Amino acid sequence: MEQKNYAGIAIEINEEGYMVNMDQWNKDVAVELAKEEDIELTDKHYDILEYIRNKVKSGDTLTIRAIGKSGIVDIKGFYTLFPGGPLKKATKIAGVSKPSSCV
Amino acid sequence: MAKKEEHPLKKVCIICAKGSIEDVYATLVMANGAVMEGIETNLFFTFFGLDAITKKQMKKLHTATVGNPAMRMPGGLPFPTVLGLIPGVEAGVSAMMKSQMDKLDIPPVDEFLEMITAGGGEIYACKLAMDMFKLKKEDLSEHVKDVLTVGQFYELSGGENTQIIFT
Numbered sequence: 001m002e003q004k005n006y007a008g009i010a011i012e013i014n015e016e017g018y019m020v021n022m023d024q025w026n027k028d029v030a031v032e033l034a035k036e037e038d039i040e041l042t043d044k045h046y047d048i049l050e051y052i053r054n055k056v057k058s059g060d061t062l063t064i065r066a067i068g069k070s071g072i073v074d075i076k077g078f079y080t081l082f083p084g085g086p087l088k089k090a091t092k093i094a095g096v097s098k099p100s101s102c103v
Numbered sequence: 104m105a106k107k108e109e110h111p112l113k114k115v116c117i118i119c120a121k122g123s124i125e126d127v128y129a130t131l132v133m134a135n136g137a138v139m140e141g142i143e144t145n146l147f148f149t150f151f152g153l154d155a156i157t158k159k160q161m162k163k164l165h166t167a168t169v170g171n172p173a174m175r176m177p178g179g180l181p182f183p184t185v186l187g188l189i190p191g192v193e194a195g196v197s198a199m200m201k202s203q204m205d206k207l208d209i210p211p212v213d214e215f216l217e218m219i220t221a222g223g224g225e226i227y228a229c230k231l232a233m234d235m236f237k238l239k240k241e242d243l244s245e246h247v248k249d250v251l252t253v254g255q256f257y258e259l260s261g262g263e264n265t266q267i268i269f270t
Contacts, residue, residue, distance in 0.1 A: 063208040064139060065218065075221040084141030086222075102136055103209055 006032045018091070018098050022053065025095030033093045037082075041093075045081055047072045049094040056096040062087065063101050114143040114265040116256070121270075122151035124166040124200055130155070130270045131215045138222035145259050146219065147251070149229035153236060156228060156244045161212045165197040216246040227251045227259075 001020060003010045007028035012020040017036070019025060030049060034041045041049075051070055055062055064087055068075035082089040091099055115137045119130035130146065137144040154160040168174060168187030174196075176182050186192055201211070210218065216226060228243055228250045240250055251259070260267055 061208070064135075064222075065208050065210055065214075068218070068221075075218055079222045085139065087139055101208075102132060103207070 014097075016098060019095040020097075022056065022095045022097075025053070029095065030093050033095070037089050037093065039082060039089065039093070042081075044073065044077075045093075048078070048081065048090055052090055052094040053096060056091075056094075061101050062091065062099045063103050065103060110264050112137075112140075112142050112264055112266060114145070114260075114262055115268055116145045116147065116260040116265065117268045117270060118147045118149065119152035119155060119270050120148075120150045122154035122160070122164060124164045124197060126270060127152065127155040127164055127212065128204070128209065131212070131219070132209070133268065133270065134224055135215065135219050135222070138219055138224045144219065144224035145256075146224060146226045147229060147256050148227070149232045150235075153228060153232055153238065153243075155212055156216065156226060156247050157238060157242055158244055159242065161244060164212065165193050166200055168193045168196050213244060213246075216244055220246045220248075227256065229253075229256075 002013050002015070004013050005011070007026070009024060009029060011024050011029065014020055019033075027046065030046070031041055034045070039045070048067070051067070051072055052062060055066070060066075064075060064078065067073065067078055067087075073081065078086045078090075082093075087099055087101070091097070115134075117130055117134050117137075119127060121127070130152070134144050134146050148156050154164060168182070169184055171187075174182035174187070209215075220226060225248045226244075226246050228238075228247050230250050230252050233239075233250055240247070
């Protein structure tokens with residue numbers, strides 16, 4: 001297991017760069033994770049990250065469709081906020097594991 | 104699956120020529136999956152595949168209960184072909200497939216097309232098949248970008264690290 005320093009915390013990440021322990025996450029960590037994806041976080045981004053973290057905590061499967069129906073953002077908006085692979089990038093920045101969903 | 108591909112896929116062009124639930128969904132799932140990965144995606148519907156993007160037909164797709172050797176009863180027993188001949192059986196089986204997919208958050212066809220285009224995927228119809236089935240652009244879903252000839256489809260399929268997939 002690799003460790004990388006984000007916002008002054010030594011964070012455990014897997015070989016794809018996803019955080020292993022979602023409890024190590026905070027907003028400053030998110031900012032630095034987002035920087036690696038060339039994304040500058042806005043309030044809207046944080047709302048989505050919170051939504052994703054809550055879903056993962058309650059053990060739900062994450063899908064783009066569900067995020068589109070969350071009331072936070074529509075699917076087009078989600079693609080705009082996290083360009084080029086929104087679910088992969090958003091989960092990475094949210095400090096949760098990579099989703100195994102196909103939809 | 105952490106391996107970084109040396110030449111990651113940049114574009115996929117997916118052709119759907121059949122109109123049964125499983126053929127159409129194989130196409131849509133692969134297309135949406137590509138869009139989700141940030142891969143440029145073009146979808147081309149031809150022949151009976153046009154049902155998937157025709158407003159009148161897209162909500163009525165069926166799966167074949169006759170001549171489908173992989174068909175099973177809910178318990179796993181073989182599905183006798185004669186059963187599939189009874190009126191209503193094919194509709195029932197198709198409804199069951201759709202409800203199973205809905206549980207996995209797989210959307211109905213029109214919503215799936217919307218998801219794909221929202222992510223930047225593009226949907227096209229085949230001109231020759233449209234002429235054959237006497238369809239007009241107005242008969243198609245609003246998510247269809249254009250009606251193309253084969254030549255135009257190949258033009259869209261150019262470029263490095265592009266794959267054409269025929270489902």
